[in-house]
Amino acid sequence: MSAPRWVVSTADAVWQTREASALTGPSAMPDVVVAVDDPQQEIEGFGACFNELGWQALGLLTESERTGILRELFAPGVGASFGICRMPIGANDFSRDWYSYDETPGDLGLAHFDLSHDDDTLVPFIRAARTHRPDLVLWASPWSPPTWMKRNGHYAGALPHPFFGDVDNGLRPDQVGAEGTDMFRVDEEHLAAYAAYFGRFVDGYAERGIRVSMVMPQNEFNSAQVFPSCTWTPSGLSAFLRHLGPEMAARGVEVFLGTLERADDRLIEDVLADPEAAAVVSGVGLQWAGKGAVAAVHRLHPELRIYQSEQECGDGRNDWRHARYAWRLMKHFLGNGTNAYQYWNIALQEGGRSRWGWTQNSLVVVDPDTRTFRYTPDYLVLKHVSAFVAPGARVLPTWCVAGHDNQLVFRNPDGSLVVVLHNELDEVMPISLLLGAEALSLELPAASFSTVVIAP
Known part of the structure; x- marks a missing residue:
């Protein structure tokens, strides 16, 4: 041998x-x-998330440098060999600012739905990656529905905190959301309109030559945040899944339940207790504190695939200290039944500060002053796994x-x-x-x- x-x-x-x-x-x-x-479980792949600020950071580099980075991340057998990635439906916490695809109040028929915002950033970002990985698998989730679909009429759910620095999100005290409530207008006409909104999103990307293969109904449905967010109760999610399922099934798109950011598998159980909702769901997305629920979800629902949907994001220092913690996260999730593992920011400018004041790590850091870049320790640790573990591998x-x-x-x-x-x-x-x-x-x-x- x-x-x-x-x-x-x-x-x-x-x-x-x-x-x-x-x-x-x-x-x-x-x-x-x-x-x-x-x-044990089959590995579907590794990847990260396409965010607007990532494309903005890469835009500071030469075309040759940008191409080299994306080849390193996505081309099979070259570097990290990413094969499955996340994308937002509308704005997320690392978009340039808040937006949705339809901000016309009361537009239940979505006559004013418009995906063109993404043509400046997310569409070219994804296309550039797919140049090196044509079979790249994409899944998507929203951070907030259009503001008029929400009870508070605002994209955020929490007032700015000194932790985030000098940030103004325009939220009034009477608009603050709360965990364990439905910030969405959970009535049949709004639920149907929102499911159709997902359908229009999938169709719009398909028209641009980009297939979305799976969606999750809400990022961190437990958390009211200073950035785009929306809390849902399990009963509210069940009601939405009954509408979302048929819309996605008509397009051949899977639906996962998530993303869960709490160490409480009962939140998943309470949704799946609804037979109609359970029939729609083929997997679960878990992130951050959801690591405390992954073992139970895998044990109780071996029929469901599990995605670690967002690795904890660090503090913008991009140091070996956090890379060692990132390894422990990978070890925990992959050792407890996870089928796919997702990093968060592909690239950010030095310091990694978002529109809403949060500083985070990334796989690639771009210095805006010198127009140079570097790969981070987080990237190196992830590459030590993703570069060698092929889709279809077993733990x-x-x-x-x-x-x-x-x-x-x-x-x-x-x-x-x-x-x-x-x-x-x-x-x-x-x-x-x-x-x-x-x-x-x-x-x-x-x-x-x-x-x-x-x-x-």
Whole structure:
């Protein structure tokens, strides 16, 4: 058997190839046992979200640089090999400002629906990515319905907070939303109009040559935010799904339930308790505090696919500290039944500040003064997984035998094994893994990430 391929990254030396010894028969108790005969959930892919501020940041670079970045992120076998990405329906928290596709009050027939806003940013952004990945899968969710469909008549649900700096969203105190309420006008005519709004969105992108394959009804339906947001109750979501399902089914578009940003799987259960709503749903989207619900959702509903829909976004520092936390998030979600893993911002300008004052991390940072860019530690850690784990791969469970529990293992459709390991220590760490009847032995560099690919 040929020696495995081994790629190592540290803060000082990224993506270095090292020589790994060939697998041998076990000669001592291993540190980790890999259950090669017990494959778990199938991996659909990895990706991020197309946001307006990302395209704006990339627009500061030359066309050649922008092309190179998108090739690195999306072209199969080149870099991160992203194959599945998220996009907003209307404005999100990293759009240039608030907008929807129909801000004409009372327009239940959507006579004034207009998708042209996206032609400046999201459409060219997605088209540029698809140049390198024509089969890129896209799914979408809104952050807020049109303001006239909401009880408070405003895109936001929370007053500005000093945490966000000098921000004005124009919300009055009497317009503040609250978790556990429906900010949407939950009546049949508004629900039907909003489902049709989704349909017009899908159709509009199809006319532009861009297929949306799945939608979720609301980003973080629990959270009233200073930026575009809308709270829903489980009963309100159930009522909407009864309208949304037929609209999407007519277009061959799947519906997932999400995104859930609470460690409470009962919020999912309460929606699925409605048989008509449950019949519509083929998956669940979980993010942020939703990590506390992922294991229960997977256990109770093995028939539903699970997307980690937005990795926690950091603080704009884009440092190794957060990259290590990002690894722990990946390990948790992928170890508990998740089928797809989504980063958030593809690119931002230095500091990562949004229109609404929040500073966040990104995969690529662009310096607006020097018109230069860099890939971040978050990107490197994600690439250590996504570059090697192919769609259709299966997660393999692992057991810690002798003190190490910091790995993910996958079997690709071609039979190759992908072992991703993190050494958190500031010293070299020897480790051995038992893979069936053979053992892999390595010396992990201090404070490093490693990916080992073992041919079938």
